[in-house]
Each structure stands twice: as structure tokens, then as C-alpha cells.
Amino acid sequence: MILQLVLALLAVFVLYTKFWYKSAPSRSSTTNYKRRNVAPVAGGAKPILGHLQMLMGGELPHHVLGKLADKYGPAFMIQIGPHPELVVSSWELAKECFTTNDKYFTNRPSNMAMKIMTYDQASVGFAPYGPLWVEMRKVSKSNLLTSQRIQMQNQVRASEVGAFFNELYQLCSTSNDTTCTVTDGAIGHEVGQGSVMVEMNKWFEELTLNVVTRMVSGKQNYGTKARRGNNEAKHFKKVIDDAAQFMGNLVISDIFPSLGWLDYMLGHVGAMKKTAKELDSIFGSWVDEHQQKRKRVSGNTEKGEQDFIDLTLSMMDEIQLHGTDPETFIKSICVGVILGGSDTTSVALTWVLSLLLNNRDILKKAQDELDQHVGKDRNVEDSDINNLVYLGAIVKESMRLYQVGPLIELDMTETSSVTNYKGTPLQVLLTPRLGSKLYGQ
Template sequence: MELAVASLSPISIATLFIFLFISHYFFQKWRHHQKVGNQQKQAISPPGAWPIIGHLHLLRKAKLPHHALATMADDYGPIFRLQLGTRSALVISNREMAKEALYHNDAAAASRPSFYGMKKFSYDYALFGLAPTSHYWREMRKIIISHLLSNQRVDMLKTVMFSQIEMSLNELYDAARRSNESGGVSVEMRRWFRDVALNTVLKIIMGKRCVGPNGCDEDAAKELQKTITESFRIMDGGLLSDFFPLFGWLGLDRDVKKIEKIAKRSDRVLQRWLEEHRRKRSGCGSLSLDTKENGDFMDSLITLHDRNKLPTCFDGDTIIKATILSMISGGTESTMVTLTWAISLMLNNPHTIEKAQQELDEIVGRERRVNESDINKLVYIQAIIKETMRLYPTAPLIGPREFLQDCMVGDYFVSKGTQLIPNVWKIQTDPKIWPDPFEFKPERFLTTHKDVELKGKNFELLPFGTGRRGCPGVAFALQMEQFILAGFLHLFDVKNMTSELIDMSERYGLANEKVTPLYVLVSPRLPSHIYA
């Protein structure tokens, strides 16, 4: 067979490839129509689909796919179908359809689509959040919810979280004090928020702080963070192989190879940290297993592995590294994105900074720092976080799902294997639910929308998703974001460096980042002894 292929001319090989490609496309289309048969009607499919690629060109030419899909929803309604290469997708764009698809059909739409880039990045889907529905996914979901992110465990972690954030605030004060600038020290907030989140998450996950003056492994931490960012950027619009699997089978997608190289780099860091952790544990023989399990997250996972309580689908080291990677990537990127947008929105609406600091001065005062008991009382700070996530959700289309079985969404038949794309950004800016939907009004969450929560029970606000595939770290993420924002605004004044509004351009991807850096002037606002 290899000899026969080698003897073909380049033109013959190209002709064979095109034939296979077109044959695969029409086979998939025929199979879909056979499956639908005489079933009930399907949702509308917008015009403009091209042969082979379907509607891909409509999304590829759009800088912000969630905006392009929102425009389609205005024209074709809150539920419609797209053909994305060989994949069929169902897009939902309002609260009612979100409830239909994500609540009434939660079990039917509980899987994840198979993407080549995700597979390489996630240790062949050992990273449970990207894994398809399976015994492994169910077992890991139980372990993470019960052992790592339970309400009791999150409460236990508050002291560690707060101490790490306090350390970062102290370092920022030292930088501001040393600065000779009269208006304060210039700080790039996106980088600062990322470092704060990374240090906090690493301390909780692995027991050590890595970035900054008090860090112990800065090069490795920054290398891991770099691999996560690079992976997100490559996978932001999907790889060619994701829409045309034939390219992946034949090894013709260069981006897949890039992801493979990035994954090897991140694995080297994670493997080294895991080996260091095991050596540290072996030197603490007097500690009981329970003591080790109640340590950092890596301790807990190693203990579960030693007790044979991890699934057997992958080797223990792979499961531990994949789980740690999931928590680091999810915990740092989402926090950085949300807080960067929050400060940007507040600088463009200065009265919100004044109102937040007034609340802090009333609840906390100016003679002590924010502590964990204050957070639940800081309702305006909480409202700022909610309003930021409403306008700029970290994942505007959240994680795509895949239907495990045929079902009905509303009045429409959806076949097994269809990808589900909830346009959360469109849902969260629906003028029927949110008056003045594109204005930054945290006050709405203290008045008209005070009962709307972020935990997936209100289908008009779903930045963390909902149901079986909802983010299990909601409580952890909110706690960290609220305390970082409250601590920062309490200790520092923040000002725009120019008279112009902050540029709010978005870079769409797995994390919906602000395009331009956010440089601001930061200066202490409380008496000097408070920072000691």
C-alpha cells in the first residue's frame, strides 16, 4: 500500500485527497438526512451556506462570532441551525431556549464535541471539563465536587486565598511607595490581575507562590501560563480539523502540531511539580493520609491515587496533571478577564468607583483592611462583578455541548451528534429582560434584578453555564474575584492615564480578553500604617 501511494504523482495524490474530502462531506450530509427522515421539523438554517464549508465563512470573517450569531438571531429567531463544515450546530439565543436546551434537555445535551486541539491540550480528554460524557467524566466530576471544590473545602481555603491576595496588595503598595511619579505608579492591570490569580491558585493547588518578589518558581509558572495563553489563542476560532476531521486523520493541520508542542511544554512543568510534591510528601512520613488530603489540591489527588480512588481509564499521574491544568487555566484566565473588564468599565463610569469606595468606607472603614467577613456585606462590589460578567462574559458562547441522543428543543427536532452553541452574550443583553442592555449599571442587581444569581439557576445570566456541564468552581471563582476587587479598591485610588475613554475592544477566543493593555495610575488612598 505504501509503495502504491509513493508511486502516485502529486497531481494524483491531490485528486485522491479532494475526492475523499468531498465523498466524506456528502456521506455525512446523506447520513444526517437519513437520520432525520420523517421526524418533526427542524429549526431554520440561515441562507448563505456554501458547499463543503457550510456557514463557516460567515463566522470566520467575523472578528467576534458571538456578535455575528447575535445578528443572525435578530434575523432568524432565538433558535437556528448552522452547518460548520461536517458538523451540524444548534444556536440558542434567548432565556426560553436556554432553559429548553440546558435544563429540560440537560441529560441529552451533556457531552462535549470532539476537537483535535482540545484533545491534544487535555491529555486525550483526561481533563474532565473537556471530556465527553463517560464513566470517567462522571467519576471525576464527583471527585472534584466532593473533594476539591465542595462548599466546606472552599470555606477552608478562604484564609489561604485571602493571605495570598493580601501579599499581592502589599507588593503593589511597595511599588507605589517607591515610585517617584506624583500621580501614582503606572500598572498594567491585566498582567497584575493575572499574577495575583496565578499566585493564589498555585498556592491553593500546590502549596507554593511562584510569581513576584515572594515567588519560588517564577520561570516555571510563567512558562505554564504562556502555554495556556498560546493554546487558547490557537484554538480560539476552532482548528481546521475540528470542522473537517479528514485533515486531522491525514495529519495536514499545522495547528494540531503546534498544540502538540505546547502540550509537551506544559506537561514538563506539571510533571516536575508533581515529582517535587511526591518528594516533599515522602519526607513527611509522620503526617497521616487525612492530614495530607486536607492540604493543597495536589495532596488530595495524590492521596486519592494512593487509595486507588481515581478512575482507571488513565494512569494516576495523567489524571492529576490534567486536573491541575484544568484548575490553573480556568482559575487564572477567567479571573484576569473578568477583573480587567470590571476596572475598564468602572474607569469609563467613574461614579461607580466612587460608589464602590463609599461602600467600602462605610462597611470596612479606613482604619483596617477588608477581611473575609466583609465580603457578603459588600453588595455593590458583588453587583459590579455580576454586571461585568453580564456584559463581558469570559466565554460568550460558553463551552460547546453535544447532543447524546435525538431530542426536541422547543418545537424542533435535534439529532444526536449536533453541537449545541448557547450564545450567552446575546441572552445577557436581551432588551426584553435587561433595560439599557449595553450600559454598565451595577445598580440593576440591587433593584430590578436583585434576585438574579450567577450559579446557573437564572437562565438570563449564565456566565458559568448550568446543569451537568456548569462550572463546578463558581463559589471559588466568585470569592476570589470579589476579594481581589474589594481589596484593591479599598487600598488604592485608580485613575485613567489619559482623558480618553478606555478602549473596550474584545479579542474573541476561549477567553474573551480585552485587546489593548490596561495601563492605569494607582496610588494609596488609606493611612500608611494600614499597609504595614
């Protein structure tokens, strides 16, 4: 078996080496690029892998691309396996891609996890541009993201945030008691002398998962219940964590599609399908619960707190499903919202807090602004945000320097040209937001 695998990999290596030397740009073709004013190709590519090894080293990928941008300019080409990709690193070109030619950059490149986890890319965050994506976006916006819905969900966010701060306060206040022991269900652990160590990244992760899950399904304290041993919540948390990990990692077929059989052999596809089945079961049970609730109240869902599933079921007759059944339509949106809305928010909050703790002068200015515009007798409300200019700048700068996803990957739907780089063969757009010099400041 091992000998067969070695021989198979050797054959693949020879095949791709032959392909590389046929397809790799030669010196003459590079000269032609310059003559035709096409985006330059970065040096350092290797056979088969292209520039992949440069992005998989110890340095962060967006730092690597920032250095290449310093050398090759605001737009240049790299090769990721067999895929040619354009790297854009200036705001002028980003504006042209996302504003002037936005219709050409509406799709994201698919990968194995995306296809399996999101009903063959039928989720709002991952579906290709088309009638189904437009309908999903419209429903998601109207039932989750409009100003009216956000205002109506204020109580949900305030309730979850208040519960977490209360638990954090109790944890810190009781730590001064020498007889206090912090249980396994707490969000921190004692480190001696009345101090408590709190893992804020886990705290933010739990908080954001609670808020998003409650807005989507009405389920309360799912993250907290998982930590405290509730079996249903623990299972949900594990499935979400597994799905997020799969979505964030690449497998062999994502780089070399013809080697997809290796993903089956190594068990990647089987593990993804198992997690996708569990996700489908969880979201399916949520939809069933809401349908049964609607039957009990004879379709009157105006009583009590209305979540995303309630609202979507109530307007199902008005939705254009485009070949998708109603349950799958709702489940696919749930997948995108929960996977895309919880982890990214918690990572951003963790970066903001860590930067504030390491820059105490900035923290003091933010506290002074809060004291001036909010005071110490009440919590911050949505209406205060416009007055908190300095705090807003902190959040924006943190997200600019330490983005949740520093590289944005988009597939082009049609051939296009970006500024003077006419005829550049674009498949995927990668955008580092800053040059390498700024990362060290």
C-alpha cells in the first residue's frame, strides 16, 4: 500500500513538473508582459507550488505580500499551484476593483469545505452571484441587518453582554475571598494572591456566539451552557468549532484540483461530510421547532421575541426560492450567519483589547472620552456611538492593522482590466491592506 502511494505521488510529481515547465512564464513572456503593460509576475516561484511556499513560511502572508508590493508595485501576479492570481495593495486599485468594476468581483473562489458545509455553496456568504444569492442577501438584510431590526435586537445584545459582565464581575470579586474556588464552569482560573486569569479570547468567542445564535434562532446562552456541561449546547459548540476550522483550512484539492482523490484517501472529505451532516441536523431541528411553535399559536408570531427564523418563515410565501426548498434556504443562511458572524467578531474584539492593554495612553484617552459622553452611571448605548469618535478610530485602526482575514479572495466572473494593466489574466484577487513598512510601526 505504501509503495503504491509513493509511486502514485511520484507520477503526480512528474506530471506537474512537466505541466509547470510548459505553463510557467519564460523570460520572453515576461518581457511581453512589460511590453503589453500587464501586471508584473513576482519572482521566486517554484515548480508545481508556484509562490505557495512563500505564503506558508513563518511570516504572516499579508506581510510577505506587502514586501512583494514594495518591490513590484501596487499590482502584480503570483502563482498558487496552477492558479494565476493578482495581488492589489493600493486603495486606488482596490476602489477600481470593488467600486468601478465590482460586478466582475462578486464571487469568492470555492474550496472543498465550502462546497460540503454550505449546501454546495448555497449560503449567503459563499454562493456565487445569481438570483439565489440576491434573494438570500435580501432576506438576510431585511430580517437581520436593517436599522429597524438592529434596534429591535438591542435588548438581545444588552441582555447577553450584561450577563457576561455580571459573571466576570462575580468571578473577580469573589477571587479576593481566600476560601473561593473557581469551578471548571468559570471563564477564568485563579493564579494566586486573589488574582484571576481570564482568557478574554474565549470570553469574546462565547459572547459573540451567544448573541448571534440568539438573534438567529432564539436559543439563549448556548456558549455559556456548553461551558457548563449542557450536552445539546456542547455538541453545537463542537460542531461549530469543527466547521470553522474546516472552512479556515485548505486541503490538497483546493490548490491542485486533480489531486482531490488524496483528500478522500486522507479522510478530509469524510470528516467534512460528518460535520456538515451534524450542522444540517442542528439547523434542521431549529427550523422544525419554529414551525411547530407557529402551529401552536396558529401562525401568530407577534407574541414574544422574534428571531431570524421566525421572520423568514412568516414571509416564505414572498421568497423566490429558485429551486431550493424552504428548509434548506433557511438552513443555508443560518450556516453563513453563524459561521461568519461569531468568530470574526470575537477575533476583532480580542485584537482591540490586546492593543489597548499594550498602549495604556490610548486606553486612558478612550476612558476619558467615555467618561465625558457617557459617564459612569450607565452603560454605553447605540445612540452614544456617534459621539465616541476616538473609540471608533481605535476600532478602525485595530481592524486596519490586524484584520480578521487579511487576504480577500475573489473570483472574477468575466475578463476585465484594472487601470493600465490591460489583458492581465485574473482569477483571484488578493488584497494586503498595508505595505510592509507600516506593519512594524
